[in-house]
Amino acid sequence: MKNLLLLLVLAALFISCNNDDNSSTPEEVSLVGNWKLIEYLADPGDGSGEYIAITSDKTLTFSANGEITSNYSLCNMLVITEPEASSGTYSTVTGVIDVPECANAAPLTINFEISNERNLIIYHPCIEACSEKYIKQE
Secondary structure (H helix, E strand, O other), rough: HHHHHHHHHHHHHHOOOOOOOOOOOOOOOOOOOEEEEEEEOOOOOOOOOOOEEOOOEEEEEEEEEEEEEEEOOOOOOOOOOOOOOOOEEEEEEOEEEEEOOEEEEEEEEEEEEOOOOOOOOOOOOOOOOOOEEEEOOO
């Protein structure tokens, strides 16, 4: 009788389990395409920095072949300068953008990720925290 009861409990547990863990997960955002700058973060050095909304025409375009282009320089996060086309390569495996040529500087490596909010976050190499937040253009 104990074996029958144990078998029924195990059967109930097995039937109630759902292997579809991704049913409530939002669809993954493809990096390929155009992204528009919407916010930036520049921490003053005390950890109090927050993203600030920005009106900008800065865009990034990720191609399927691993190339990235921008209508502003990828070498810095300043958009107060004149537009200056820039390009590099990226890897979704490492989460890195490589910019081979920056004026008066060595080649640049920039980290990136797609956040939980489905925004693209670009982490520039700054002494204090600094980053840019982009939204995918449809």
